[in-house]
Amino acid sequence: MIPQIILWSLIAFASGSLMFSYWLGKAALNEDIRQVGDGNPGSTNVLKAGGWKLGALAFVLDTLKGAIPIAIAKYGIGIEGVGLVIVSLMPILGHAFTPFLRGHGGKAVAVSFGVWMALTFWEIPMLGGIALGLWYCVIATSGWAVVFMSLSIGLYLLWFDPNPVLYCVWVGNFTLFLHKYRADLRQKPQLRGWITERLWFSKRSAA
Numbered sequence: 001m002i003p004q005i006i007l008w009s010l011i012a013f014a015s016g017s018l019m020f021s022y023w024l025g026k027a028a029l030n031e032d033i034r035q036v037g038d039g040n041p042g043s044t045n046v047l048k049a050g051g052w053k054l055g056a057l058a059f060v061l062d063t064l065k066g067a068i069p070i071a072i073a074k075y076g077i078g079i080e081g082v083g084l085v086i087v088s089l090m091p092i093l094g095h096a097f098t099p100f101l102r103g104h105g106g107k108a109v110a111v112s113f114g115v116w117m118a119l120t121f122w123e124i125p126m127l128g129g130i131a132l133g134l135w136y137c138v139i140a141t142s143g144w145a146v147v148f149m150s151l152s153i154g155l156y157l158l159w160f161d162p163n164p165v166l167y168c169v170w171v172g173n174f175t176l177f178l179h180k181y182r183a184d185l186r187q188k189p190q191l192r193g194w195i196t197e198r199l200w201f202s203k204r205s206a207a
Helices: 002-016 020-029 043-050 052-077 081-096 109-120 123-138 142-160 164-180 193-206
Strands: none
Touching: 002 052, 002 081, 020 043, 020 052, 043 052, 052 081, 052 109, 081 109, 081 164, 109 123, 109 164, 123 142, 142 164
């Protein structure tokens, strides 16, 4: 099984390193999406630069490049245990440190959704999507919202599904988010306007 783990780790890393969002920006918009928004070569900046249709296509492609190799490795090849943890992290690392952009890849949210889709079907991607939406409603700083979303997944796994393989994948995924969003995390979480207005109103009422 070790040769298969090595092979599928390389395949998964190569799949994750395919920068569909960056290439879509070049092909469809003739634009380097790293010059848009936060400079991240991911689907969010494709959305900002080219609209929701192109952004949705980029998100789907980035999700599939994480889901497909892990699904084949798990259900087709039968890789499990520590080997599955290693292989599952490879698309995420491939996207974050892609050789196609000299190691300066994206923040790996979409590809992470794909990996979790292969590992848990709808469960963790649906939870992550809901949690991310809720945290974005409260926190304006994207890095903090993603980190709190990931923490929500970790707490869910710990409470409802303490599977050591899934938890090890989560630890690796969470650690990468901390690294990729380190600039945001150096700042205090910025609350949305409706939250701060309500807090201000509550303080005024109490006074």
